[in-house]
Amino acid sequence: MTGAKPAPAQFLARADLQRLLEALRARGYRVMGPVPRDGAVVFDEVRSVDELPRGLREAQEPGRYRLEPNGRDTVFDVVNGPGSLKPYVFAPREKLLQVEPEGRSFRAQELHPDAPKLAVIGVRACDLAALSVQDRIFLEGRYPDSYYAARRRQLFLVAVNCTRSASTCFCVSMATGPEATQGFDLALTEQEWGFLVRAGSALGREVQQALPLTPAPEAALARERTSLETCAATMQRKLETADLPEVLYRNLEHPRWHDVGSRCLSCGNCTMVCPTCFCHDEKDEPLLGEPDEAGVRSVRVREWDSCFNREHAQVYGLNYRPKIEDRYRQWLVHKLASWIDQFGTSGCVGCGRCITWCPVGIDLTEEMRALREPGA
Amino acid sequence: MSGSAPGEPRRLRLAVHKFASCDGCQLQILNLEDELLWLSRRIEIAYFLEWSSRSLEGPYDLALVEGSITTPRDAERIRQVREQTRTLITIGACATAGGIQALRNWADVEEWKRQVYPEPRWLEVLPTSTPISAHVRVDDEIHGCPVNKEQVLRVIVRALLGTRPDLPSHSVCLECKRQGHVCVVVARGLPCMGPVTRAGCGALCPGLARDCYACFGPCDDPNPEALAARFQDLGLGAADRV
Numbered sequence: 240m241t242g243a244k245p246a247p248a249q250f251l252a253r254a255d256l257q258r259l260l261e262a263l264r265a266r267g268y269r270v271m272g273p274v275p276r277d278g279a280v281v282f283d284e285v286r287s288v289d290e291l292p293r294g295l296r297e298a299q300e301p302g303r304y305r306l307e308p309n310g311r312d313t314v315f316d317v318v319n320g321p322g323s324l325k326p327y328v329f330a331p332r333e334k335l336l337q338v339e340p341e342g343r344s345f346r347a348q349e350l351h352p353d354a355p356k357l358a359v360i361g362v363r364a365c366d367l368a369a370l371s372v373q374d375r376i377f378l379e380g381r382y383p384d385s386y387y388a389a390r391r392r393q394l395f396l397v398a399v400n401c402t403r404s405a406s407t408c409f410c411v412s413m414a415t416g417p418e419a420t421q422g423f424d425l426a427l428t429e430q431e432w433g434f435l436v437r438a439g440s441a442l443g444r445e446v447q448q449a450l451p452l453t454p455a456p457e458a459a460l461a462r463e464r465t466s467l468e469t470c471a472a473t474m475q476r477k478l479e480t481a482d483l484p485e486v487l488y489r490n491l492e493h494p495r496w497h498d499v500g501s502r503c504l505s506c507g508n509c510t511m512v513c514p515t516c517f518c519h520d521e522k523d524e525p526l527l528g529e530p531d532e533a534g535v536r537s538v539r540v541r542e543w544d545s546c547f548n549r550e551h552a553q554v555y556g557l558n559y560r561p562k563i564e565d566r567y568r569q570w571l572v573h574k575l576a577s578w579i580d581q582f583g584t585s586g587c588v589g590c591g592r593c594i595t596w597c598p599v600g601i602d603l604t605e606e607m608r609a610l611r612e613p614g615a
Numbered sequence: 616m617s618g619s620a621p622g623e624p625r626r627l628r629l630a631v632h633k634f635a636s637c638d639g640c641q642l643q644i645l646n647l648e649d650e651l652l653w654l655s656r657r658i659e660i661a662y663f664l665e666w667s668s669r670s671l672e673g674p675y676d677l678a679l680v681e682g683s684i685t686t687p688r689d690a691e692r693i694r695q696v697r698e699q700t701r702t703l704i705t706i707g708a709c710a711t712a713g714g715i716q717a718l719r720n721w722a723d724v725e726e727w728k729r730q731v732y733p734e735p736r737w738l739e740v741l742p743t744s745t746p747i748s749a750h751v752r753v754d755d756e757i758h759g760c761p762v763n764k765e766q767v768l769r770v771i772v773r774a775l776l777g778t779r780p781d782l783p784s785h786s787v788c789l790e791c792k793r794q795g796h797v798c799v800v801v802a803r804g805l806p807c808m809g810p811v812t813r814a815g816c817g818a819l820c821p822g823l824a825r826d827c828y829a830c831f832g833p834c835d836d837p838n839p840e841a842l843a844a845r846f847q848d849l850g851l852g853a854a855d856r857v
Contacts, residue, residue: 277824278802281795302845304802321797331793504838506810507785511792522781525772535776543793548785549836563838598788598800598810599845 249452268358280320299405302600323514332542358395364416369514398423407591484576500564507545509593520544630662634682639761640707673699697751708760784835791818811837
């Protein structure tokens with residue numbers, strides 16, 4: 240991935256999209272893409288373009304997601320689903336170490352992840368922004384995470400520019416979309432007859448050269464510009480960012496926290512679907528198997544945790560976030576405010592997943608609006 | 616110290632007791648088919664009637680207790696079990712919460728007895744079904760209806776190591792989403808109890824696109840009122856919500 244400006248767009252006919260899948264597979268990539276499953280579009284392995292969500296789009300609102308026909312021959316009209324790139328780099332559960340007794344001490348052996356080459360098609364601008372946030376957390380700190388790094392360098396990303404937004408999207412507010420401008424190997428814009436294709440990396444150019452491309456017609460480029468501008472201009476949700484992080488620090492005792500705490504389930508769904516949330520738990524588990532003569536072995540496991548779990552704030556003799564409202568405040572203040580102090584960027588990319596996939600439909604843009612109002 | 620080969624460490628003496636219950640949790644222990652073979656080198660199954668009619672006298676290092684207390688005799692028996700046991704761990708919804716038979720706690724048991732039995736005077740039952748922890752000190756609880764056999768195995772292995780079990784107390788949603796399942800409340804409008812239910816089953820039902828019905832009981836710090844309000848929006852009537 241380079242920071243260079245993407246090459247000029249070329250045109251890939253709709254009938255030739257399968258060639259992209261084949262070009263990636265020929266280079267040893269397992270190809271993932273959006274597929275309809277269990278009432279939503281999720282990332283899963285795609286062998287044929289026929290598995291993509293053809294003629295579908297989704298209706299999203301707080302706490303509700305439905306797929307519906309769009310009456311057209313599209314494959315990328317579903318903006319997003321619950322899944323992001325997160326599980327492909329930061330595994331939901333993985334073994335980090337195996338620990339064995341050695342003499343009177345012990346020996347810990349790192350268990351390096353098996354990280355196959357993975358291409359993901361249909362990645363949105365917000366997801367690329369989220370990946371760069373996670374890169375800062377896992378790679379650019381003082382202690383780069385080798386498990387994350389091993390998976391990250393195996394990724395080939397095919398972005399798709401958004402020409403429509405879901406009602407829960409607010410990427411324009413967070414300046415992350417709807418157009419993919421960084422972090423991709425290839426970027427596509429879907430149009431009626433096919434796709435505008437741009438390479439964003441040397442590897443992307445190599446794959447691009449394996450495709451039957453033609454120069455993009457001027458009319459197609461003009462249409463693309465219009466559709467991206469329309470998508471941005473018609474985005475329904477907005478989040479004011481100019482007064483962040485201070486506005487949250489000023490309102491840590493606002494009565495709205497109690498109000499949202501009464502509605503919040505504290506179930507953790509928002510943090511699970513959030514493409515940047517990185518909280519995890521690490522624990523040593525006895526290896527469940529026949530104990531060998533040397534004694535008992537154990538593995539250190541890391542798995543996704545959530546700041547919404549009360550146990551997450553438990554220290555010896557004290558829980559410092561005992562109430563649901565304490566935990567909602569922790570999440571929102573970290574995501575939108577202290578994240579900036581910690582990592583130099585907002586923790587929110589405006590994908591709207593926490594709004595859609597909250598079982599009770601709590602909307603952080605709405606909560607922020609209420610937190611700016613004087614408390615009762 | 617019976618049952619240990621020379622040179623091997625003393626085996627942990629395990630007892631499995633049953634009170635008012637369906638036996639399904641004990642069955643999960645027997646379902647540990649592959650593990651029981653090597654476990655038997657480290658544990659001695661001293662009392663477990665569903666396993667063998669051969670029973671050894673106490674005391675026991677570890678007792679797994681299934682079922683709730685519903686009779687005066689059982690109320691006495693659980694005290695004897697406690698006296699003979701170093702670590703007592705309850706298994707399943709009956710033992711940890713009173714079970715489905717705890718519905719009697721909101722009804723007139725004398726009335727039910729008359730309706731069901733021709734000679735109700737022969738029945739010696741308590742007016743309530745109560746968890747084991749209402750009667751004796753319980754060291755740890757394994758939730759579920761039935762319990763998850765992997766969790767039982769973890770607890771036994773932890774007991775062998777002399778450490779506490781490390782079981783999740785958070786909602787089912789976390790283990791559901793770690794596995795990449797699609798939320799059935801959001802995508803299907805189903806009244807899933809996962810957000811207020813303790814994890815541990817591996818999110819079995821949502822994994823099959825079904826709504827959770829809370830076998831593992833409440834999670835730590837749940838908010839059932841907020842979920843009930845959501846279910847009302849989804850069209851569930853007051854009688855369905857309880």
